[in-house]
Amino acid sequence: MTRKSTISPVIMFMLPWFGVWPGRSIILINRLFWIVTLAFTGFCHYLYVSTHLSSENFFNLVDCLCSFLAQVKVLIKLVMFWINQQKLMEILAVIVNDWKDCANSDVSLRVMIRKAKLSDRITNTILILHVATIIAYSMGVVLEDADATDQTIELPYVNTLQLPFNVSTQRTYRLVLLTEIVHLIFLNTVAGFANAMLLTLILHVGGQMEILESRISQFIFKEIENKKESITGTIKIIQKHQKIIQFSENIEIIYTHIALCVFASNMAMICSIGFLIVIAIDTSNVMELVRCLLFLVITNLEAYIFCYAGEYLSNKSKAIGFAMYNCPWYNLKPKHSRILLFVILRSQKQLILTAGKMMELSLVSFASIMNASGSYLSVLLAMQ
Template identity: 25%
Template structure:
């Protein structure tokens, strides 16, 4: 796929202000993604590579230990469900980090295009300079992902802290200290894990790696939200541009130039959205599959806890279920918002005074309206659009699988 080149426009002041605004937009996200080694930078720095391979190695050790832990409790249904519910989450996050690294080059291109948009905005470039509210629109669409990233990261760390506290409580209360669930990441390693100082060292290792994994998950999802909301902000600016594109006082020659600029801009935004889709399609698919499976496991754990009357286990699986639904919902809301903003272009063209334009310009606008009728989407694996409508279908499917699992368990 070809992405149209986009050159910064405006004076030196606009260039500096645009770069500063872009840096403000991604600063928090970039800091944590550099820490985990997954910030899409071309070429990657030595620090970025060292950080990535260190985290990849430690993630692999942790996941292998968790898989061994699952094998060691195969005969215990409750412990197996407990292990898999955590194991699947960390495995899926590891897969997301690998895919982000694989797609670092196109993602770097996405970030460059976002930077150029901010430069054009501050330099009052074409279209941005014609829409008075353009800066406020972009600030709004930049603030939402920033707030989301901070809140999501905080929630992920709080959830991980609660998991650690629960594991330490089991250990201190002498509950199943010989089982793999004595650790926040249910694991098994070929040495005595529960004696001092082995337990303390392994617990510290898991706590540190768990924080890194939690931050990585929040960062990967937040990068998608940041990129998509940037496109949505640009689409909103373009929508307002179309609404005010022509009036009775506007010269025909000026209108022709505006229509040409709008067509080019719309094409570039479609290309940018396609580039984001190419990068995140497989990530979204892995997220959808694992989260859906974990919804089933969490629901199954809830039913087991209700059956046994264990309140602590019930609360644990309830929080886990909410977390899994939240992850699917994030992608669904983001995709739904993108679709609504892209199709709003068609309504804007309909509302403008297109009937006062020559047939050639009217036909050009009609082509844009026809293209805008097909919404821009975030898909899982290029075949399943993420939207609020499909979110309900995911829940229904997961509930069906859960009922089958419970029926098999009862037999």
């Protein structure tokens, strides 16, 4: 079957289950599921904090904060996709049309197939990594197999929380653990889905920019005898560039508030997880150390994905201006070549992704997050 989209079939299959697909009755049920389950786990986190608020439980309180922030990020990602569902549908429609346009050119088709294959690999890698992390993250509690009939101990759960009901039998305890692990796998899948979706959309934009650069480099005006055809060709290039700009702006609309949430929460989470790692090393708690390291890897990876996507988009947008300047525009008459100035001028304003319209996403931003997290970590260790 001929490929018709850059987006991985896995992501397309997952969209309705995350409440993002209009015209299906299951959407409302799925959205209700996510709202109820996330509200319940948030309430369990609140119960733990309210009943364990003391200096002796500082380690567990920080762990509770990390897991709570991770679930808040997932909720915000879902809500932003629900709010901007129409924009997402427009993006998917544009992707399908772009693939139809590529069918007329072997060069363009090869570029998009290469991007699609890369998208599939990235999506599968991210999702597998998120699921494997949760399984490994939960293994310590599963192997511990605490005795639920012993009322003198506090039962350990995968996340640091307190249930609003009493667990007094081993069967109930294991059922609760299994439910928690499955729910965490779903949550991490949502987080991985949002990150993979961003990279996929950015790769599609990059592919379209490479196609535009190819068209510009092959646009040799001296071989065009008809002036009308020359003007038509330049206008098509401008229209293609404008289409890419609109596509990038739609990505920005969907992800700008998600990126703001990721930046704010990840800064606190990296700092807090770093604190947990230092404490785990001091206490020689190997199992807790492994859990924290896995959590830290996933958190850093998410921040890096967002920043790399912004850097990639910015660099690709600059390349269009260079490609236009290097094409044989000098073979046109001045009144015709002036049309190309619009593309050169517009490409000087780089396409970017931002965090809440306040900060540009780039590798420099990623470095600033790590620096700020390290600074806050030193303060947190001093407060210990």
